[in-house]
Amino acid sequence: MFIINCPYCGDRDQTEFSCHGEAHIPRPTETAQMSDDAWGNYVFFRTNPKGYHRERWLHTHGCRRWFNALRHTVTDEFVTTYKIEDPRPPLPTESQTSSDGRQS
Amino acid sequence: MANPVIATPLNEADFSIDGFSVAELDYSGKINLRADFESKHANQSLTKLLGIDCQLAPNTYKTSGDTSVFWLGPNERLVYTNGDVDAMVSQWRNKAGCAAVDVSDYSSVLKLSGPKARDVIASGTPFDIHPEVFSVGDCTQTRFGNATILLSNHSEAPEFQIQVRWSFAEYVFEYIKRVARYV
Numbered sequence: 151m152f153i154i155n156c157p158y159c160g161d162r163d164q165t166e167f168s169c170h171g172e173a174h175i176p177r178p179t180e181t182a183q184m185s186d187d188a189w190g191n192y193v194f195f196r197t198n199p200k201g202y203h204r205e206r207w208l209h210t211h212g213c214r215r216w217f218n219a220l221r222h223t224v225t226d227e228f229v230t231t232y233k234i235e236d237p238r239p240p241l242p243t244e245s246q247t248s249s250d251g252r253q254s
Numbered sequence: 255m256a257n258p259v260i261a262t263p264l265n266e267a268d269f270s271i272d273g274f275s276v277a278e279l280d281y282s283g284k285i286n287l288r289a290d291f292e293s294k295h296a297n298q299s300l301t302k303l304l305g306i307d308c309q310l311a312p313n314t315y316k317t318s319g320d321t322s323v324f325w326l327g328p329n330e331r332l333v334y335t336n337g338d339v340d341a342m343v344s345q346w347r348n349k350a351g352c353a354a355v356d357v358s359d360y361s362s363v364l365k366l367s368g369p370k371a372r373d374v375i376a377s378g379t380p381f382d383i384h385p386e387v388f389s390v391g392d393c394t395q396t397r398f399g400n401a402t403i404l405l406s407n408h409s410e411a412p413e414f415q416i417q418v419r420w421s422f423a424e425y426v427f428e429y430i431k432r433v434a435r436y437v
């Protein structure tokens with residue numbers, strides 16, 4: 151169990167939230183001209199990193215707002231959470247990562 | 255059109271045990287508001303219509319007479335009122351530049367009181383309701399068992415209200431009755 155910081159409500163229990171995959175994937179605009187490959191990439195393919203990952207989260211049982219989180223996929227460390235309109239936070243640098251498999 | 259029936263999911267059921275009681279409140283009108291409450295224009299016209307300043311701090315509510323306004327999100331409020339909901343909704347739609355929806359029949363409101371009320375609520379939610387962090391005038395949406403609720407603190411006596419969606423009302427009421435015997 152861990153605590154997640156909703157940018158609107160503050161620290162809340164993990165069970166109030168749901169995760170909805172990788173963040174910052176813009177929906178294509180010229181959809182009529184898109185190839186099947188391009189559609190396939192947009193719909194199905196994700197970076198799936200072992201390490202720091204920017205994700206979309208929803209405060210499902212709280213304010214029901216979407217926000218983004220920078221989380222480590224191995225250690226579950228939440229580096230930060232930020233509003234959709236906020237700039238992307240930088241990934242922690244190598245020197246800040248520890249020897250337990252974390253990487254940026 | 256069928257005749258409207260004023261009803262609540264639990265028929266205003268109640269339950270009491272030593273040190274705790276829970277009761278479903280009478281039917282009241284509820285309106286969901288979506289607007290840019292940071293904008294002076296929207297907020298001023300709503301404040302005028304409601305008699306309550308809608309620019310609330312996150313997770314708080316305000317009451318004036320029989321009207322209450324709850325913070326649900328940065329651009330979302332919930333209004334409890336005994337006034338004419340139909341008239342208010344159409345008036346706000348036209349004048350305040352916001353989305354107003356009649357949600358009177360979405361939910362049931364339970365009143366929990368007595369010295370054990372805090373323990374009963376704590377048994378079902380991960381939210382910290384210690385008086386130092388959740389005081390009178392505070393509200394929050396959170397989880398109770400498997401249901402999403404709107405929890406608000408109304409008195410140090412203590413007295414809380416739980417608003418729950420219609421289809422989860424019986425589940426939450428039975429949950430509360432059961433844990434009340436053990437806390």
Ligand SMILES: [Zn+2]
Binds near residue numbers: 160212213
């Ligand atoms: Zn929230």
